Amino acid sequence: MNRHFTGRLALSTLLALGVLLSPVTSVFAAESKSEAANKAESLGVAITVYNQNFGLVKDIRNFELKEGINSIRFEDVAAAIDPTTVSFTSLTAPNSVAVREQNYQFDLMDVGTILSKSVGKEIKIRQYTTGGTHEVTGVLLNPPQVSVSDSNGNVSQRSQSIVLKTASGIVLGPSGEVEIAELPPGLVSKPSLLWKLDCDKPGTHKTEISYQTQGLNWKCDYVAVANADDSAADLTSWVTLDNKSGATYKNAALKLMAGDVHKIQPPVAPRAMMFKSASMAGGMAPQFTEQSFAEYHLYSLANKTDVMNNETKQLTLFNTSNVPVKKLYIFDSPQPYYGGFNPSGATNGKVNVKLELVNSKENNLGMPMPKGKVRVYKRDKDGAMQFVGEDLIDHTPKDEKVRVYIGDAFDLVGERKQTNFNQVSNKIQRSSMEISLRNHKETPVTITCVEHAYGDWKIISSSQPSTKKDSHTFEFAVKVPANGEAKVNYEVETRY
Numbered sequence: 001m002n003r004h005f006t007g008r009l010a011l012s013t014l015l016a017l018g019v020l021l022s023p024v025t026s027v028f029a030a031e032s033k034s035e036a037a038n039k040a041e042s043l044g045v046a047i048t049v050y051n052q053n054f055g056l057v058k059d060i061r062n063f064e065l066k067e068g069i070n071s072i073r074f075e076d077v078a079a080a081i082d083p084t085t086v087s088f089t090s091l092t093a094p095n096s097v098a099v100r101e102q103n104y105q106f107d108l109m110d111v112g113t114i115l116s117k118s119v120g121k122e123i124k125i126r127q128y129t130t131g132g133t134h135e136v137t138g139v140l141l142n143p144p145q146v147s148v149s150d151s152n153g154n155v156s157q158r159s160q161s162i163v164l165k166t167a168s169g170i171v172l173g174p175s176g177e178v179e180i181a182e183l184p185p186g187l188v189s190k191p192s193l194l195w196k197l198d199c200d201k202p203g204t205h206k207t208e209i210s211y212q213t214q215g216l217n218w219k220c221d222y223v224a225v226a227n228a229d230d231s232a233a234d235l236t237s238w239v240t241l242d243n244k245s246g247a248t249y250k251n252a253a254l255k256l257m258a259g260d261v262h263k264i265q266p267p268v269a270p271r272a273m274m275f276k277s278a279s280m281a282g283g284m285a286p287q288f289t290e291q292s293f294a295e296y297h298l299y300s301l302a303n304k305t306d307v308m309n310n311e312t313k314q315l316t317l318f319n320t321s322n323v324p325v326k327k328l329y330i331f332d333s334p335q336p337y338y339g340g341f342n343p344s345g346a347t348n349g350k351v352n353v354k355l356e357l358v359n360s361k362e363n364n365l366g367m368p369m370p371k372g373k374v375r376v377y378k379r380d381k382d383g384a385m386q387f388v389g390e391d392l393i394d395h396t397p398k399d400e401k402v403r404v405y406i407g408d409a410f411d412l413v414g415e416r417k418q419t420n421f422n423q424v425s426n427k428i429q430r431s432s433m434e435i436s437l438r439n440h441k442e443t444p445v446t447i448t449c450v451e452h453a454y455g456d457w458k459i460i461s462s463s464q465p466s467t468k469k470d471s472h473t474f475e476f477a478v479k480v481p482a483n484g485e486a487k488v489n490y491e492v493e494t495r496y
Contacts, residue, residue, distance in 0.1 A: 079246025
């Protein structure tokens with residue numbers, strides 16, 4: 001039963017509604033003595049954050065349990081908790097404590113909820129003006145917030161003006177200070193789990209509570225600074241941790257899980273300074289250690305940290321210098337036209353610029369790299385840092401190659417055209433192609449021409465050596481002189 005009280009709420013704007021309520025004087029619903037006695041402070045929190053917008057929380061607490069049925073209140077749980085994932089275990093005597101009932105209370109005591117649950121009750125709005133104080137008393141006819149669903153089923157809160165029924169008529173959108181006689185029943189100050197425990201071994205029990213929650217997410221970002229000739233780069237990896245779970249985790253042991261964990265859940269829209277970093281190759285040890293776990297990789301923070309609610313925290317995963325890189329120019333021309341002679345004639349295409357590195361210990365790397373965005377910078381002749389491109393990379397194990405597409409070359413031009421077509425028989429076609437590559441730089445370059453063929457195909461003749469990459473792809477590595485041009489001519493036969 002609620003205690004009787006008079007609370008004042010400042011009323012000016014509530015979101016778009018024009019009404020905002022100041023915090024209510026803390027008044028809590030009465031609790032049973034057993035629940036109140038069995039609240040306990042956390043002895044240690046550990047969180048594992050997955051890069052799929054959820055996390056696993058583990059909390060250690062001591063509870064005094066009597067023999068028989070005990071009522072336990074566990075506060076400070078995440079507002080975005082999945083109650084079906086909760087696990088309660090007595091570490092002191094695992095077989096002596098059983099959970100008979102669990103309740104999750106999440107109807108929080110915020111001002112919008114208080115007014116919404118006061119519909120049909122009398123409230124008083126006090127307005128202060130230069131001429132004195134004016135009071136409006138009446139019955140609240142509508143909730144100040146309503147739930148709205150969009151076409152995708154997403155639920156959001158929409159604000160609306162307060163409507164009062166007074167003795168003299170209906171008052172729309174009054175503003176001022178709100179006074180209510182008592183709190184609506186059933187409200188809690190914090191999201192809480194209530195357990196009914198059956199214990200046959202009384203005393204102090206050290207317990208572990210674990211659960212999954214939405215709203216915990218992390219991503220990896222990389223900053224690469226290439227040298228003048230793009231032969232090496234300094235690479236820094238940043239972990240960005242985002243906590244929208246509705247809870248704060250003080251002095252928490254933090255782990256990050258990288259990999260594609262299969263989890264049945266609705267799709268969630270993604271949400272999105274620098275610190276001194278640690279070097280992977282010599283110098284200070286990195287603050288994250290990595291280990292293989294199941295079919296994934298787990299990164300553990302060496303020290304504990306505070307993860308505050310509605311906070312974005314950034315930490316360095318690793319920092320290394322002089323990573324050998326290779327600059328690639330790639331002309332991946334449009335799809336071939338093998339159904340007959342191409343009437344459109346020649347087609348121009350962009351020459352892509354990519355940086356390639358090998359994630360190996362020999363290259364000052366070797367730690368499995370989580371998926372993320374790589375931003376590449378270079379210094380100009382004045383020494384100023386300039387952004388030159390970015391790309392997304394997938395989870396990359398050690399000793400695998402990473403290719404970062406940073407943009408298209410301004411001074412390189414590729415042109416491809418079909419020069420001949422011959423229908424040899426009903427099942428055999430022959431097509432002749434010409435690729436022209438023009439280099440307007442002051443230095444020579446090598447451009448990789450990527451060509452595609454389908455069906456049962458073979459190259460009949462070519463002016464440059466080719467390399468077959470797979471059943472549909474072959475390449476030419478073409479040296480193009482400075483301020484010059486190079487051509488590739490080939491004929492391919494296709495059987496259907």
